[in-house]
Amino acid sequence: MRRILLVDDSRTVRMYGRSILSALPDVEIEEAQNGVEALEKAIQRRFDLLLVDVNMPKMDGYTLLRELRQRPELWAIPAIMVTTEDKEADHHRAYAAGANFHLPKPFDAEALQRSVVLLLGEDV
Amino acid sequence: MITPPDVEEASGISDEEFTWFQDYFGRKTGIYFEDNKRYFVDRRLTARMRATGHKSCLLYLRFVQFQPSQSEFQKLVNAMTVNETYFFREEYQLSALVDGVMDDVRSRKAPGESIRVWSMPCSTGEEPYSIAIYLMEHWSGMAEADVEIIGSDINSTVLDSAREGIFTDYALRNTPPNIVAKYFKQRSDTEHEILPEIREAISFTQVNLTNPDETRSYRGFDIVFCRNLLIYFDSTSRREAVECFYGALNPGGYVFLGHSESMSRISSLFTIARAADALAYQKPL
Amino acid sequence: MGLIKRKSNTGEKRELRFRDRSKEDLLAQLGDAQAVERRWAARDLAEYADTMPVLCDCLETEKDEAVRAAILTTLLKQRSPEIALRLSGILGSEDAALRSAVMDVLADMPEQLDSLVGPLLRQEDADLRIMVVTVVARLAHPTVPAWLLNVAQQDAHPNVVAAALEGLGECGTVEMIASIRAVTTRFPGNSYLAFTADAAAGLIGQRR
Numbered sequence: 001m002r003r004i005l006l007v008d009d010s011r012t013v014r015m016y017g018r019s020i021l022s023a024l025p026d027v028e029i030e031e032a033q034n035g036v037e038a039l040e041k042a043i044q045r046r047f048d049l050l051l052v053d054v055n056m057p058k059m060d061g062y063t064l065l066r067e068l069r070q071r072p073e074l075w076a077i078p079a080i081m082v083t084t085e086d087k088e089a090d091h092h093r094a095y096a097a098g099a100n101f102h103l104p105k106p107f108d109a110e111a112l113q114r115s116v117v118l119l120l121g122e123d124v
Numbered sequence: 125m126i127t128p129p130d131v132e133e134a135s136g137i138s139d140e141e142f143t144w145f146q147d148y149f150g151r152k153t154g155i156y157f158e159d160n161k162r163y164f165v166d167r168r169l170t171a172r173m174r175a176t177g178h179k180s181c182l183l184y185l186r187f188v189q190f191q192p193s194q195s196e197f198q199k200l201v202n203a204m205t206v207n208e209t210y211f212f213r214e215e216y217q218l219s220a221l222v223d224g225v226m227d228d229v230r231s232r233k234a235p236g237e238s239i240r241v242w243s244m245p246c247s248t249g250e251e252p253y254s255i256a257i258y259l260m261e262h263w264s265g266m267a268e269a270d271v272e273i274i275g276s277d278i279n280s281t282v283l284d285s286a287r288e289g290i291f292t293d294y295a296l297r298n299t300p301p302n303i304v305a306k307y308f309k310q311r312s313d314t315e316h317e318i319l320p321e322i323r324e325a326i327s328f329t330q331v332n333l334t335n336p337d338e339t340r341s342y343r344g345f346d347i348v349f350c351r352n353l354l355i356y357f358d359s360t361s362r363r364e365a366v367e368c369f370y371g372a373l374n375p376g377g378y379v380f381l382g383h384s385e386s387m388s389r390i391s392s393l394f395t396i397a398r399a400a401d402a403l404a405y406q407k408p409l
Numbered sequence: 410m411g412l413i414k415r416k417s418n419t420g421e422k423r424e425l426r427f428r429d430r431s432k433e434d435l436l437a438q439l440g441d442a443q444a445v446e447r448r449w450a451a452r453d454l455a456e457y458a459d460t461m462p463v464l465c466d467c468l469e470t471e472k473d474e475a476v477r478a479a480i481l482t483t484l485l486k487q488r489s490p491e492i493a494l495r496l497s498g499i500l501g502s503e504d505a506a507l508r509s510a511v512m513d514v515l516a517d518m519p520e521q522l523d524s525l526v527g528p529l530l531r532q533e534d535a536d537l538r539i540m541v542v543t544v545v546a547r548l549a550h551p552t553v554p555a556w557l558l559n560v561a562q563q564d565a566h567p568n569v570v571a572a573a574l575e576g577l578g579e580c581g582t583v584e585m586i587a588s589i590r591a592v593t594t595r596f597p598g599n600s601y602l603a604f605t606a607d608a609a610a611g612l613i614g615q616r617r
Contacts, residue, residue: 036388106601
C-alpha cells in the first residue's frame with residue numbers, strides 16, 4: 001500500500017487530486033491543508049509521496065519541502081511540487097527547495113498519474 | 125443518519141445543517157463532533173440561534189461565518205466546548221515529557237541551571253500539580269535536576285483555589301489510587317489535600333496572556349503547557365499568545381497544546397517535534 | 410534537586426532589564442542587529458499607530474520569521490484600511506513565505522479590506538488576483554459570496570475563476586448553483602474548471 005499525502009489549501013484541488021490518484025492501484029490518500037499540518041502528519045505516519053502546492057497559509061510549499069529535507073527520517077520522501085506559474089524560475093525554485101518533480105496547476109490528470117507512478121517506482 | 129423525531133422538531137435543525145456545522149466547526153477549531161453528539165450540538169445551536177434571533181439554523185451559521193468581528197463564533201465555541209480540568213488529563217503528554225522531552229531539555233542546561241515549566245492556564249491547579257507528580261514518579265532525572273513549575277491564570281479565584289491545593293474525588297478520578305495515597309492527605313470523605321512540599325514548591329501567578337505588558341517578564345522557560353485555551357481566543361489574540369510563548373521559551377523549548385489543537389491554524393514559528401505518542405512544538409535552536 | 414521555587418513570584422529571569430522606551434527608542438530598536446531586539450520593538454510599537462509605514466517597510470526586508478510575525482501581529486492590532494492597502498501591495502513579493510504570512514493577516518481584516526476588494530480584483534496580474542480571491546474566500550464578511558460569484562462570472566483567467574469557485578463551495582448559496590454551473594460554459598473543455606464548478610455546486614447542495 002503506497003500512501004500519498006496531498007497538501008493544498010484548496011479543498012477542490014485536494015478532491016481533484018484524490019479523484020485522479022485513487023484510480024491507481026494500491027494507493028491510499030490523505031490530505032493536509034498547509035505545510036504545518038503536512039509536517040504534523042508526515043512526522044506521525046509514513047508516506048511514500050507528497051504532492052505539495054506552493055501557495056498555502058501558515059507555511060508555503062517551498063518552506064515545507066525545506067523542512068522535510070532537514071529531517072533525517074523524512075528527507076528522502078519523493079515530492080511533487082505544484083506551481084501556479086510555469087516559468088523556468090519556478091521550476092528551479094521547486095528543485096532548489098527539494099522537489100523531485102513539478103507540475104503546473106491545474107494538473108493534467110495523465111501527467112499527474114505518470115509522475116506519481118514514476119516516483120513511487122514501477123511496482124505501483 | 126437517524127434523527128430522533130422529537131429532537132428535530134424541537135430544534136428545527138436538519139441533517140444537512142448539522143453536517144455543515146460539523147464540517148465548519150471542525151475546520152475552524154479542529155474539533156469534530158461525531159454524529160452521536162447530535163443532541164448535544166442541537167441543543168447548544170438552538171440556544172445560540174435564540175440568543176441571536178435566528179429561526180433558521182442555516183441563516184445562523186451564515187451569520188457566524190460572515191460576521192467581521194467573529195464575536196458570535198467565539199460565543200459558539202464557548203457554548204460547544206466543555207473545558208473541565210482533572211488530574212492527569214491527556215496523560216499521554218505527561219508521558220511524552222518523561223519519555224524524551226525532559227532529557228532533551230536537560231541536555232542543553234548548564235550545571236545548576238533549573239528546568240522551567242509554565243502551565244498556562246493552570247486553572248485550579250490540577251495541571252501543574254499533575255506535572256509535578258508525574259515527574260517525581262516517572263522521571264529519573266528528577267534526582268539530579270532542579271525543576272521549577274509556575275502555574276498562571278487570568279482568574280484570581282481559581283488561583284486562590286490552586287494555592288489551597290484541595291481536590292475532590294472527581295478531580296482525581298483519573299489518578300491511580302497509589303498516587304493519591306502517596307501525594308495527597310485525605311481531609312474528608314471526598315477531599316484530598318496535596319502534600320505541602322509540593323504545594324509550596326509551585327508558584328501561582330495571575331497573568332493575562334494576551335497582554336504583552338503582563339507577559340513580558342515571562343522568559344527563560346523550557347516547557348509550556350497551554351492546553352485548550354487558544355481555541356477560545358480570536359485570531360489576533362491567538363497570534364499574540366503563540367508569539368508570547370515563543371519569546372518566553374529558550375531555544376529548543378517545547379509547547380504542548382490540547383489534544384485537538386494544532387499550530388497549523390495559528391503559526392509556523394515552531395517546528396514540530398514528535399515526543400513518544402504526542403506532538404509537541406519546539407522553538408528552533 | 411527536584412521541585413524548586415524561586416523567591417520571586419513572577420517568573421522573571423534575573424538578567425532581564427526592562428527599560429521604558431519611547432517611540433523613537435523603539436523605532437531605533439527596530440533596526441537592531443539582534444532579531445530578539447527587533448521582535449520586542451515590533452511588539453511594543455503596537456500602540457503607536459503612526460508607525461505603520463515604518464513597520465511595513467521593515468516587513469519587506471525582514472528575514473527573521475519571528476520578527477516578521479511580530480510586525481504582522483502589530484499591524485493586525487493597529488488595523489486600518491491603509492495597512493490593508495499596503496499589505497495587499499506586498500502580495501507581489503517574490504518571497505512565498507512573506508506572501509503567505511501577509512495573506513493570513515489580510516484574511517483577518519475584513520472591515521479594512523472592504524473598500525479595497527473591488528480594485529484589487531481588477532489588477533492586471535492574474536496571480537495577484539488569485540491571491541486576492543483566496544484571501545476574500547477566507548474573509549468573515551457578508552459580501553464574500555457576491556464578490557466571489559462576480560469573479561467567477563467576469564474574470565478572464567480560468568485559474569482565477571477556479572479560485573473563486575473554490576471559495577463559493579464554502580460559502581455560496583443555493584440560489585447561486587445555476588450561475589455556478591453556467592460558469593463552465595465560459596471555458597469549454599477545461600475539465601478542472603468543470604470539476605471545480607461541480608464540486609462547489611455539490612458542497613452548497615449538501616448544506617441546502
